[in-house]
Structures are given as C-alpha cells and as structure tokens.
Amino acid sequence: MNDAENRPDWALILAPMAIFLIGLFFIYSASRREGQMMDESLVFRQALWMMFSVAVVFFSTRFHYRWLLGAAWPMYAVVMILLVAVFFTPARLGAHRWIRIGFASLQPSEIAKIAVIVILAAVMREKQFGAYSQKRFLIPLALMAAPMVLILKEPDLGTSLLLVPVFMTMAVVAGMKKRWIVIFVLVAGLLSPILYSHLKNYQKQRILTFVNPGRDPLGAGYTIIQSRIAIGSGGLVGKGFLEGSQTQLRFLPERHTDFIFSVIGEEGGFAAAGAVIFLYWLIVHRGYRIARRSSNRFGKLLATGFTTLLATQTIVNISMTMGLLPVVGMPLFGVSYGGSSLLVGMFLIGLLVNIGMRRDPFL
Amino acid sequence: MIHLTMSLCFVVLAAHLFKMQVLDHAHYLAQSESNRIRPVILEAPRGLIYDRRGEELVTNRLNFDCYIIPAEAGEYLRDALVMLSGILGTPEAELRQVYEKRKDRSDRAVLLAEDITKERAIRIEEEASRISGVFVKTRPVRDYLLGPSAAHVIGYIGAIGSDEYRQMRDYGYILRDWVGRDGVERSYDSYLRGRHGASQFESDSRGRLLRVLSIREREQGHAVTLTIDARLQKELYKLLDGHRGAAAVMELENGGLLALASAPSYDPNIFVRPAENRKRIREVLSDRKRPLSDRAIGAEYPPGSTFKIVTSTAALASGSISGGTQFFCTGVFYIGNFKFPCWKHSGHGIQDVRDALAHSCNVFFYQAGLKSGVERLSRMARKFGLGEATDIDLPYEKDGLVPDAGWKKRVMHEKWYTGETAHLAIGQGFLLATPLQMLRAAAVVATGGKVLRPYVVSRIDRVEISPRKSRHFSVDEGTLALVREGLARAVGSDSGTGQNARVEGLKICGKTGTAQVARQEDHAWFVGYAPERDPKAAVVVFLENGGHGGGDGARIAGELFRSMKAKGYLDE
Structure with missing residues (x-):
C-alpha cells in the first residue's frame, strides 16, 4: 500500500463544497424578504448546518469503514424500530415522518437509507454471492423491502422508491444475472398499478398532474408550469442574482427547498445550472470510481450503494423541476435548505472518501 | 455499466437543460415577461x-x-x-x-x-x-x-x-x-x-x-x-301570517311534504348580499320572535290534547279500556286531594272513547291513562315516533321528549307520581313534541301503523330519491276503527271540538289541542288527515300562544284541506 492510495479524494470533497456555496447564494435569493436581518435568515442557519457538516465529513473519514460491518445489524434493527415508532407519533402535515427528540426532530427514513445500504453490503459482500444460486438475492431483497414498505406507509413515496435503484445497482455488483434484473424490472412494472391504487389522494393527483399539468392549474400543475418558465427564461447566463422575476415575485412555490434548482436556473442561467449538474456528475463519477477501485467486496458494495443514492436523488429532483418527472418531495442534496438532508448527504460523502482512502483487502 | 448509465442520465439532464434554457429560451422568456400568469x-x-x-x-x-x-x-x-x-x-x-x-x-x-x-x-x-x-x-x-x-x-x-x-x-x-x-x-x-x-x-x-x-x-x-307544492306553500304562509307558529302538510303515500312553513319568517334574500342588508340582518337576528328558528321541526312544545290519539290507542290496544268503556265527566276529577279539571267546567256527562276524542274530554283520558299506566303510555308514544327526531332531510331538528318513571329517576332523581300519569294522558307535563312529530303521529292512525320518514327533496337532477323505508307497528283494526271514528266525529259532529276545520264534501278526521303553558296564553294545535276512508294527506297546525286549538288552528287546517282538495291531492 502506498501513500497515494491513502490520500483523500479531494475532488469528491471540494465538489459538494462548491455546490453548497452556489446553493447558499440562491437560498438567500429565494428566501430574501425586505428589511430582514441577516442573523434571522435561512442563509445563516444553512451556513451553520454546513459548518457542522464539514465536521461530519472529517469525522466520517477518521475511522476504518469496516467498523460499519459490525454495526450493520444493530443499525438495521434500530432503524426498523424507529420506522414503526414513527406511526405512534402525531402526524405533521398529514404524514408520520418525524420523531421529536427535545427541540430537534428526527426523520427515521433519512437514517434508513444508510442502514439499508450498509446491511445490503454486509449480506452480499461474500465473494461470488450469486454464483451458486441466484435465489440468494431474495434475502437482501426482503431486507430492502421491509423498511421500504414502512416508509411508503408514512407516506413518503420519494424516499421509499429511492431504495429500488440502490438495491439494483448493488445486486449487479454482487453478481446478479442480467436475466434476473430484467425480471425484477418487469415485476416492479407490473406491481406499480397496485402501488398506485394504494397511494394517497394527493400523491395520485401529482402523478395525474404530471401527465397533464393543465388539469390542476391552481395546485401541483401550477408549480410545474411556473418552475419550467423559471428555468427556461433564465437563458444562457441567467437574469442575474436577485433579478429572477419568477423567484422574486414569488410565482414559484417551495423555491428554497425542493425547487431551488429552478431559482439557480432562472437567475444563474445555463452557466450556473449546467455547472451544478456537472459538479453533481463529478461526485457520482468519483463515487463509482472509488467503488471500482476498492479491493474488497464490502467497500465496493457500500460505495456503489451510496453513489447510486446520491445520483438518483439528484436526477429525480432536477428532472422534477424541469417537468420530466412528477413532483415528489425530494430535496436537492447540498443545495436545498434543510439540515438533515445536508447532514446525511455529507456523511455519505465522508464515507465515500473513507472507502477511497482504505483500499486494503481486509476481509 | 452502472457508472455509464448514471453518467448518461446526467448528460440527458444537461441536454434537456440546454434545450430549455438556450434553444427554447425565447418561448419561456416571453411567458416570464408577460408573466403575469395568474390563477x-x-x-x-x-x-x-x-x-x-x-x-x-x-x-x-x-x-x-x-x-x-x-x-x-x-x-x-x-x-x-x-x-x-x-x-x-x-x-x-x-x-x-x-x-x-x-x-x-x-x-x-x-x-x-x-x-x-x-x-x-x-x-x-x-x-x-x-x-x-x-x-x-x-x-x-x-x-x-x-x-x-x-x-x-x-x-x-x-x-x-x-x-x-x-x-x-x-x-x-x-x-x-x-x-x-x-x-x-x-x-x-x-x-x-x-x-x-x-x-x-x-x-x-x-x-x-x-x-x-x-x-x-x-x-x-x-x-x-x-316535494313542496309552491302554490300550497304560499297559501300556507299567508294563512300563518300574523301568527307565531308552524304548519305542515304531508302526503301519506310516502311521507313527502307538500308544504312546511314557520312564522314569523324572514326574507332569505337579505343574506345573499349582507353588505347592503346589514341592518335587516341585524333585525332578523335580534328579533325576539325568533324568525330564523323553524318552529315546525326545531322547537318543542307540549302537544296537549292532540296526544289523546296516543293515549286512546295505548289504552285500547292494551285492553285497559274497550269501545264500550264509559266514564262520567262532572267537569273535575280527583286523585287523592288533588283536583284535575276538565276544560268544560260543567262536565261532559257519560263518555265513551269516541265521544271523548270528539269532545276532547280530559276526565275520560285521566282515567284511561291511569288504567294504562305511565309505561304503556310512554311505550306507545315512542311507537308513534315521539321522543326521537323524524330524521327529515332538514337541519337542526329537535328530538322532543317522552317521559317515564325511569327518565324521571335518572334526570330529576325523583319518583314518578300518579298525577303525572294523568298529565301525560292529556299531553301535558314533561311531554314535548315538535309539530312535525305530531303530524307523523296523526299519519300513524291514518295509515294504520306506518311511522313515515318525512322528507322534502324528491329528486337530484334526474335521479329520484327513494323515500327511506318507514317503520311499521301493528295495531289491531278494532282499536284503529274506534280512534278513527273519534277523530272523524271531532270534526264532523256538531258537538266536536274541530268543527272549524270542516270542508264541504270532504270527510276530515282531526284532533284539536290546547296546550297549557305557565304564565302564557295556551298553544293551539290541530292535527288531522283526509279523506276519512282513504287518507291521502295529513296536516298539522300549531300556533304559539294561539288560544284553543278549535279556533284558528282548526280554521287554518280546514283552509289547507280545502286548497288540497281543489288541487286534486285528496282525490280517492
């Protein structure tokens, strides 16, 4: 093992920081109100979260990630308990997603994403996992499905569906045959009408509205139309910081959280929005490279799962703002306002760096 | 492969972004500039x-x-x-x-x-x-x-x-x-x-x-x-003009109401434009005659002698009295040392149940009631649909109240006295009913035991609303025949209390009521149905502090029957 192998992947650390700084400007723009003091604004709080996240990145590169192997089952058990417990908490905004602990509230589904990836990696890490029998993939499938159903029931459609591509990519790395992947996709396709019939009314509305935004000009359709106008009108270089009429005139709902990308598109134009997409791609590219180079199965699988998670979240959010996918509640990691998604995202980045720094075949 | 697929996704995103922001820029910019896109x-x-x-x-x-x-x-x-x-x-x-x-x-x-x-x-x-x-x-x-x-x-x-x-x-x-x-x-x-x-x-x-x-x-x-007939409704409202009270007309075939009015009333048009009518709305809201309350379904009163329909049915059906049972009315009846008067101080003389219904003789019903006992009276009252909302398709309906020994114990922590049974038998005391409930009770006699569910909406667009199934209880024909004859005599006989309701060429059955209220003038009641042989419609008239039921109450009911006859609602 040489020094070069132990060096952290700086591109992977700096890309999120750059994304974050860009995001900070636009959260300011999106949340700005006349005559507001700086310390009250969302920007200030977001910056505090960021400092905290940097500490998290630092911390998550310090220990050897193999420690996660031992934590896999306990972590999974705790997450399952929390996911059940969340139904016994009072609903907020019509959903059981949060558990209040003192002044802060915990969103178990955020932790569940990490716990599922770790347990899947732990179960499938054996060399030639699928070599003897492809049926063995049923075990990780079940381990993924249990929390997925619970999250779906919260209801949090976006987060629960995220687990599907995560499982698929990890299974491919673990040696699942292409035939089975095709079957998996087909079964998922066949199941989707059943899933649809179990959705909440507002979730159905969003899907129907996506198909035809004119259907509901006052509700979700309004958001889609306004978001597209915001992005499209940004042009090559944008309307300028604090100059976006869509953003400043508040045509755009949820502009500092789920629809922050539209603000970037409007005020920063293709230059800024394209740069953001590039930076995200860079993270994903580096993540998969670390997976490929990792010399043990556990690290390979972990890195694959983490990277897929980040990639899918990003693709879904950006597609949604451009009207390519239905509106699901999914923040844009690093940019959208909100502490917990930032913390979890930065933790994942830290773990990826960690895996990249330790390529010893410890198993 | 995964790496490549994901990278491809990002390329697609970037390409689409380029299309929107650079190629289609003009289109979106135009929308955003004129954006005054407003819902x-x-x-x-x-x-x-x-x-x-x-x-x-x-x-x-x-x-x-x-x-x-x-x-x-x-x-x-x-x-x-x-x-x-x-x-x-x-x-x-x-x-x-x-x-x-x-x-x-x-x-x-x-x-x-x-x-x-x-x-x-x-x-x-x-x-x-x-x-x-x-x-x-x-x-x-x-x-x-x-x-x-x-x-x-x-x-x-x-x-x-x-x-x-x-x-x-x-x-x-x-x-x-x-x-x-x-x-x-x-x-x-x-x-x-x-x-x-x-x-x-x-x-x-x-x-x-x-x-x-x-x-x-x-x-x-x-x-x-x-189900309302606008012509009848307008006539009914005019008949009630100047009174406080309520009246309703119900078809006996299914319980649909032909007219339902409460007085005093108000003009609903003032609520449509509250800004202009602030003063009138305030007047309506603060009027002590309470024009907003629907006295037909939303207010409870002692039913007085109209309740004798229930008392006679209870006493006959239980065998406490028969068609031949007679009591002698001297104008007063004693329970212990307590004096229970008849409304006719000189007394009615010898009365059987038909006479007593026709003359509304209290002394007869005190005794018929005491023979039956409070439990039989209250049970029969509930069978007639008293003490529970009629479930009409209008809001704010009251339940009324049918008292019995158990109720008194529960609510007032007191035992039931014999004298209270006598009061109940003539529809006084704790008993309370809405005019609509009394209308339904009259319909029970007319239909031979059907407890109809009154309603006012018959169709939504072209869809008929089928009337909800009515409850039915069995009363023997002998009992019914006696009660019906009593009610026919109340209007038809020259000594009956409801003569004011008479209509040329129509046999009407009815019962008057004069309900006493403490420190106020009596409430006037009239319930009835027609024609006698094949009843088509029932009527209730209630006048708050309207004196005795044989007066204006019966007169208004008679006008209603006359008008219904002219419109063909009573054709056999």
Missing part, C-alpha cells in the same frame, strides 16, 4: 331548486357591481365619477361620498355601486376604456323567488367562516366561498354547490387578457326538486 377562480353557480311541479323556487341571476381602483384612476378620479354619475343617474357628490367612505388605506378596488342594471353595466364597460380604473364585476347571486314564504324549507346561504374553510378546503371549498346555512341549502349543500373552475391566464402588465393557458371549466351544482 383565477371561476365560481361555480349553485344548483337550482324546483318545486314538485317544476316551478322555479331558487335561481341564480347575474349581479353587476361597479368598482373603481384608486391608484389607476389617480388624477382622473373626478372624470371617472362624472362619467359614472351620468350613467348611473346618481349625483357626482353622492358617488364621491360613497368613494371616500369605502376607500381604505390599501389600494383595493372600491365598490361604488352595487347591483346595477345590465344596460348600465354595458355602458360602463364601453366607457371604461377611456378612463382607467373603472370596471364592472359580475357574480352569480342566489335569488329566492318565494322570499319569506318558504324560507325555512329552502334556507339560505352565507359566506364561509375561516374555521370552516380550514376544515372544508380539501373538499373543494375556496376562501370566500358560500355555504348553505339552513334548510335544503344546508342539508343538500354538497349537491347544490357545484365545482369551482380555475384557469391560468397570461395577461400583460396592464391586466389585459392575452391568452388562456389552461382551464378547468366550472360545473354548476345539481338541480334539486322538492
């Missing part, structure tokens, strides 16, 4: 209400209001007012006064003139292009054609409250929506209200419509057809 709510007109013969009872008409926006009128305010004064025929000074009074610090449009004629509205629109800031706004307004005559059946609508809005917005209600507040408007609100439409339109900076981006058409509410 606009198109209010749905409520469904119309018809009577059973298809006559319109409630319609919507277009209301034109003239507004002026202070900021836009600006220095041309005077010109605008002069122009409007010319069209509206109101002196300019007066318009200015209205303007100054209604203008607030915000830049909201000021309502200058409400409900102007269509011709004037069109002229204003024509002139408005010359002077900015003036516009005419239309809105559909409820028009209650029967006014106060059917106010309690039809009800009225009112602006939604903010708490209500929070609860109901998921059901398609909007802020500043109107909801049914009483009557059919309330109980059938979900059918009548329709669905609001919405549109997104693009307008330029001056607010002119450029193009409609998307639209969801508004849908008018469903039309509702009532």
